[in-house]
Amino acid sequence: MEYFENNPRPASLDSHIALARxxxxxxxxxxxxxxxxxxxxxxxxxxxxTVRFIDNFSAGTRGATSAEYFLESGYAVIFLHRQFxxxxxxxxxxxSTNCFLDYMAFSSSGGVVIDTEYQHQMGDVLAKYKKxxxxxxxxxxxxxxxxxxxxxxxxxxxxxQPLGPNSLFYLAAAVSDFFVPADRMVxxxxxxxxxxxxxxxxxxxxxxxAAHMEGKRLIIDLDPVPxxxxxxxxxxxxxxxxxxxxxxxxxxxxxxxxxxxxxxYSHHLVIGNLLNTRKWExxxxxxxxxxKWLRVPANRRTKSVSGSRPEDAGKDSEPxxxxxxxxVPEIEKLHTQMIENGDPRELAL
Ligand code: PAZ
Numbered sequence: 001m002e003y004f005e006n007n008p009r010p011a012s013l014d015s016h017i018a019l020a021r022x023x024x025x026x027x028x029x030x031x032x033x034x035x036x037x038x039x040x041x042x043x044x045x046x047x048x049x050t051v052r053f054i055d056n057f058s059a060g061t062r063g064a065t066s067a068e069y070f071l072e073s074g075y076a077v078i079f080l081h082r083q084f085x086x087x088x089x090x091x092x093x094x095x096s097t098n099c100f101l102d103y104m105a106f107s108s109s110g111g112v113v114i115d116t117e118y119q120h121q122m123g124d125v126l127a128k129y130k131k132x133x134x135x136x137x138x139x140x141x142x143x144x145x146x147x148x149x150x151x152x153x154x155x156x157x158x159x160x161q162p163l164g165p166n167s168l169f170y171l172a173a174a175v176s177d178f179f180v181p182a183d184r185m186v187x188x189x190x191x192x193x194x195x196x197x198x199x200x201x202x203x204x205x206x207x208x209x210a211a212h213m214e215g216k217r218l219i220i221d222l223d224p225v226p227x228x229x230x231x232x233x234x235x236x237x238x239x240x241x242x243x244x245x246x247x248x249x250x251x252x253x254x255x256x257x258x259x260x261x262x263x264x265y266s267h268h269l270v271i272g273n274l275l276n277t278r279k280w281e282x283x284x285x286x287x288x289x290x291x292k293w294l295r296v297p298a299n300r301r302t303k304s305v306s307g308s309r310p311e312d313a314g315k316d317s318e319p320x321x322x323x324x325x326x327x328v329p330e331i332e333k334l335h336t337q338m339i340e341n342g343d344p345r346e347l348a349l
Pocket of ligand 1: 059060062173278
């Protein structure tokens with residue numbers, strides 16, 4: 001694919017692939033299913049020596065939470081995530097409203113301990129975390145830019161090919177649809193001051209750099225990111241189960257756009273979600289033509305903590321039921337059907 005000829009191979013890729021190879025070999029030997037879970041947002045740098053970049057909202061909640069439920073369902077998980085976004089298990093204590101220090105207290109002897117109020121809850125999380133470490137079932141691989149994401153996805157998918165239908169792709173990352181190609185990227189920080197505009201050379205292509213100043217205005221002219229999902233389905237992972245997410249903000253478009261994505265890419269499942277309600281409702285659109293909503297009932301959409309309001313559900317507040325605890329078992333069921341009955345791309349919901 002032309003993209004990979006024209007955009008640089010990330011420096012971290014070789015070491016990540018070596019880790020992934022050992023991980024995949026171990027789990028292939030143990031005949032364990034392997035899920036590649038992508039999570040968090042990708043950045044689009046405007047300069048090679050990056051000061052400015054375009055980003056998106058994703059915190060990695062969907063990916064990190066789902067990864068925990070895949071692990072609980074017996075999968076080994078390659079967690080391809082945006083650096084510094086939420087991680088499985090650690091996510092419970094890393095959010096700004098959930099600072100880990102709030103869970104700690106001084107003991108009578110002056111040492112630091114977990115506050116008795118949280119011992120039980122933290123013990124549960126710790127036990128699962130320790131098990132994943134002991135069994136070596138969770139591999140954390142970070143990316144930052146959309147270019148790093150695409151290279152990793154391609155190379156990991158090809159590495160997972162020998163797993164055949166025992167492999168699964170759960171594409172929850174919020175991947176930019178637009179980017180600055182390497183040959184239209186300026187090297188140095190874009191100068192906002194008109195006196196210094198001429199000091200920035202053009203990109204290598206002869207075209208103006210994708211991000212440049214015109215007078216006092218910053219002009220950003222982005223290329224479309226190539227349709228990597230088609231390549232993943234047809235070439236990089238033809239025997240895997242592939243699940244993508246579709247994010248919309250307009251409720252009237254969600255079902256249609258999800259169906260459109262499934263038809264266009266011919267994979268197994270699209271999970272549609274809306275920005276404001278994504279923590280408590282999702283739409284499954286499957287290859288068999290089946291569609292169904294998973295919805296957390298209204299009375300379980302917020303935890304009963306002081307200060308959390310029902311109208312905030314799906315925004316900053318945390319639901320009492322994690323919808324991923326319903327999504328992942330549904331997927332596991334579909335995956336089992338696919339492994340046992342072959343891959344007709346007509347999985348009944
Ligand atoms: O990371 P998060 O939990 O805040 O958000 C999850 C999500 C909305 C990014 C994910 O569910 C999703 O829809 N990902 C795909 C986005 C898209 O490219 O359409």
